Amino acid sequence: MKRITKIEENRLLNTKKLRVAAYCRVSTASDEQLISLEAQKAHYENYIKSNEEWEFAGLYYDEGVSGTKKAKRSGLLSMMADCEKGKIDFIITKSISRFARNTMDCLEMVRKLLDLNIYIYFEKENLNSGAMESELMLSILSSIAESESVSISENSKWATKRRFQNGTFVISYPPFGYDNVDGKMVIVPEQAEIVKQIFADTLTGKSTYAISKELNERGIPAKKGGRWTPGTINGIISNEKYTGDVIYQKTYTDSSFNRHTNYGELDQYLVRDHHAAIISHEEFDRANAVLKQRGREKGNGGDTSRYQNRYSFSGRIQCGECGGILK
Template sequence: MKKITKIDGNKGTSIIKPKLRVAAYCRVSTDSDEQLVSLEAQKSHYETYIKANPEWEYVGLYYDEGISGTKKENRSELLRMLSDCESKKIDLIITKSISRFARNTTDCLEMVRKLLDLGIYIYFEKENINTQSMESELMLSILSGLAESESISISENNKWAVQRRFQNGTFKISYPPFGYDNIDGQMVVNPEQAEIVKYIFAEVLSGKGTQKVADDLNQMGIPTKRGARWTATTIRGILKNEKYTGDAILQKTYTDSRFNKRTNYGEKNKYLIENHHEAIISHEVFEAVEAALNQRAKEKGIEKRNDKYQNRYSFSGKIICSECGSTFKRRIHSSGTRKYVAWCCSKHLKQITECSMQFIRDEDIKTAFVTMINKLIFGRKLILQPLLDALRGMSNSDNLSRIQELEKQIEKNAEQRELLVKLMAKGYLEPALFNRENNELQMEADNYMGQKEALIHALNGELSKVQEVSNLIKFTNKAEMINTFSEQIFNDYVEKIIVFSRVEIGFVLKCGITLRERM
């Protein structure tokens, strides 16, 4: 008879399953006392909740205070958590709801997909959604879309409340400009900073430029309100701020439907409150400075709300350094008693060690342009006509046939999705299978649309270049050799100038070619 003996396993050597590293994320939209109390309650809840699970290891709590959830770039703690996820420090994230995590559908789905690729899951308590067990992103997409709509609704309600405070004069300026402090919701003069404000206005009235005033303040070691260095832009901001006269114009900026901050040029109502607070500068001084700035701008050809150099010089904003990518600035140089115009790399001017590109003379650029245009006029048949033929070849049958093929695939995909919906409505498909198949078809459709848009963009770009070459050919066919620089011809056909060295530059034409010239 067979003898069987049971050999017990060694329980002491069993594999211990590692604990799941769990973090929590919470956020409040404002920094009011009530919201901060809510934040403390959330922090306490998650710490207790995670530590109570024996299979979980508490690895930290990430929280943002007084930050809007509409854009993830505005939340430093969220970004830090995502960075820790990439460093493999977290396995699971717990958060209260989709709206607390993100009120922007694109951001929400982007972050979920990124974390899934890293093998990290998110549990949304309110919606009871765990991305580890989700069959598809459809429900998350719908819910995050609702959260975004809720955010827009809340934003509109907040805007309405702010508008009411604008209208009845009860709006409080939470962060007053340099020269003022916020004490119990009121703007109160800061004596030390007020003296600097008076100094700025007096210096500009005496004839100094904004950059010179900024340089002087930096040399004196006086910081801005945020502790940074002074710039010409900062000085201009102070000189144009009516709050230094004791008045306050409200709603000088607004937030658009995509949550981007815009300057209000009349799109929204503005509200002027006179004698809102104690003045630092009289109205007379403020208006005198404004008149001086407007006069200097007029002399330099600067137009409000337009590109700073739009009406100043042909080359402004168009000369690019090949070494560092910075634009060139116009300067006046002297050689003995003779003065001449030169163009200098802005980075080289600021820090010579960061860019070695030296200045080039304005007259040399113009001479090189004249030479380049004359070469085009002389050799138009050798240069421009072959280019036109090549561009026409690139922009015809291949791209058009591919676009037509994609349109057929997009139409077929739409039919498949329509059939899927009908099968689901009749009960022939399980919801999980429907979601999976529908998502795959949607991703396929998005891919086709992306390819189609890219081809159309490329085709339009090539057609635009064809038109530019045609225009240039028409000009060179009729034009005679030029002897002097023509601003009109330059603006018509040149997109930018690339400086390769002090003796060689390249004219990038609007038709897409770059012609090099030695100076």
């Protein structure tokens, strides 16, 4: 006859603390949102460290980014990478909408975490992925979060369109040569001189590559403090804002939150004499005519992407150090 003896578990062996991380996100970089982010970060760090059975595994966050695209959220991607490296056992976040506003992304990440035996707790919904009998509830709540995001986006687009129409839209991030002062575009004198030189050099026959190389050699920083590239120079020459005019809605976001160049799919709005000009309309037109002529000589017309992608690996190899694209 078989004899079965129960061997009691040794609780002394189960003393390893649960490594708990938290994820926070705010969608805009406004002062109010950043204050909210700091409050979330402080809350979760204290909350995790106050539990004796938990070990603080880090706090990951994204500020000023939308939750509709995970590819643009470095904090979230860093957390997922650390999960794969086995550094995290459990994750806490405020709500599904803070974690992801895209149903597909949300389910994909939760499934990936479950495969790694890592659970995530959504505080607002009181939902623990480790206690779910099915994905139905998560799918429903994720869909609600995504629908809410679409509704917010549509309301924002409507409000923005009204500002386009009445000319009250504020350009929060002006191009190189300008700054935003109390909602108005104001010329930055030293940068304006660089812009004038770029247009003058273009008209004398210098290529965008030669101009960018010269600016880098002179140690002049670009708009974001980075290096100048031919694409940056091309963008300045083709930007109508340097004439004092503004064209609104040159790009748009579709229902899937993907950004597109507006080739006439939606209305555009031209505002003349919106701000002080750096370049005259005549000089602007002549410089752009030069660029178009060079494009025709290369056989690609106005389609620069055709030139940049003429070979199999053009635009597809990225430098691991500076992030530049190899052409």
